[in-house]
Each structure stands twice: as structure tokens, then as C-alpha cells.
Amino acid sequence: MKLLYFSGFSLIGESEIFNEYIIRNDVTASGFSYGAIKLVENIITGAYDSEHFKKRIDKVQLFSPAYFNDKDEKFKRMQLMFFKKDSRAYTDNFVKNCGFSEEEKEKYFSIGAYEELEDLLYYEWNAQKLEIIKKKNIIVETYLGGNDKIINSEEALKFFRQFGDVYFIKEANHRL
Template sequence: MKYFSGFGFKNEKVLFLSYLQRGDFVVAGFSKGAQKAVQEALTMIEQGKRVDTLQLLSPAFFNYLPKEQKHKEILTFVKNKDAYLHFFYKKALYPAKVDIEKFTTEPSLGELKELLFYEWKEEDLQLLQENGVTIEVYLGAKDKIVNADKAKEFFTPFAQVYLINNAGHLLR
């Protein structure tokens, strides 16, 4: 399995073991890592490699946000990175009661820009589907980072979407 970490996270895969499939032909990612997982699966398919399952855990889906709001996020990050990250981790954690300190890392401005301006494309998901890739999307109904309803609406035509009640971004 190939796994990609989320924005500001490292080694957090252990938080999701109950969702993750084990196998050589599985690609998975959490939050920003879900964006990378899609790109990796597409690359593997283009190279003629086998991908059975793509697992997207709380995918960072911001297609619906206006550019102005994305730029505001960036300015807030630039003005006071520590305060931004404190608030970000607080939102990511909600409503879970887990110590995530050992899973956090300091992200760069470039990573935030990549995260916010990544454009999810229906044709990418369609291509994966046409190539026999099973796509699974896991969303927390109480997510404070991603709008779970908008993400569910976008991914449903291409994936098996699991909306987990009483769970936030960490699917807890």
C-alpha cells in the first residue's frame, strides 16, 4: 500500500488503520494526501501498473471555495503561522479527543497553496473508474476543515462514499 500524509501531518496513518486496506495494489491518502493519492493512482495507471483500490480519507476538497477565501487563508498563514496552525489543528481534531502532537509537522506556505488550489477533476476520477479502480471516500459529518456535504456530492458519482456521523476530519 502507498499512503500519503495530510497537510501538517506525518506518520498519522496509524490513526486510520481501521479504514485502510492492506495490499500491494492500494493507494491511500488523508486530506492533502488524498490529492497526492489520486495523482499517484493516475500515474500508475498511465504506466500500466495495477491499482485495485484508491482510498481517500477526508479528502481536501476545496473546489467550491472562491479564490478570495483561499487567498485570505494564505494571508492569515503568512501573518501568523503559529496561530494559523494552532487553529487548524484544533479544527482538524474536532470532535475527537486524541493527542496528535506526535503526528504534526510544520507545513510550508507552498504546501498550503497546493492544498487550497488543487482542482479535483471529474475526468480523473472517471478515468480511474474506467480502469477498474475502486474508489472509496471517507468523510466525517462534523468535519470543520472540509465541507462534507459538498465533498459527498462531488465524489458520489465515482466512489463509494462513507459519511461517518459524529466524526470530524480525523474520522473520529
């Protein structure tokens, strides 16, 4: 049984922090933050249906999906400008605001690329994308933290509740 998991921005191998929630089987895939975007896009493009991969997925778990639909252009440009100015300081602060401890940061941190940050900031979550997933009979579970400092979890809740179960953990941050 191989876990299909997509890591968040500036992170590698952090899936174990979601052990409380993650379903480890051959037909469930999950992603954290930016990883949720990568997971959804891979399903939409049919990557798992291809001759090469032939992976059946019955359920996706989206952990604090990077939802910036409610942020304006100025906010997004500023984030990219700060990253370009000092990528190490930006990603350090980003991971800290996610709620990772120093020990976790040491274990999972990896400086993300400008293009990845741009992708996650400008990614447009829309009903069409999640309807494609639902039409493939894939169950969508979304996990959100009420004390998230990265995304507006209330706005994300409004959006994702249309497509499946949402677990809103009031006291949790972006890292859940």
C-alpha cells in the first residue's frame, strides 16, 4: 500500500503530521495546502487514468487547501515581491505562520520556488474543477482550521462545503 500524498509549499514529506486524519490505503489521495492544488490538477488532467499510472482513486483529502480566491491582485503581487526580495525569510515566515514547530520546520522545510508560490497564489478554485472530480465518483473531504493565518478558512468553508464533507477544526491553524 503506497500513500499518494502531495506536499505543501516549501515542505517535503510532512504527511505524518496528518496521521490523525489521513487515510492510508490504495484508493485515497491527499494533499496539504499547495499539495491539494497539485492533487486536484493531476486528477482533472487524467494523470491517474493514464496507461502509465493506472491508479484508481475513490477519495481525496484536501488538508487546508491553498485557497486565495478572495485575495486581490495587490496582495498576490506583494507576496511575490517579498519572496523575490528574500526567499529564505519569506518561506521561514510562511512555514511559521502555517503553525509548524521549530522541530517540524527543521524536519520538513525546503525552500519553495517562485513559480510554485505564484501558482498557489493565482490558482483559481472553481466549481467546474471539483465537479469533474465528483463526476469521476471521487469523494472529496476537506479539512480546515478555524485559526488559519494563511488562508481565510471561512471563505474556503463556503466554497468547499458544496462539493463534499468539510471538517472545520475551530482551534486548529493551517497545519491543523
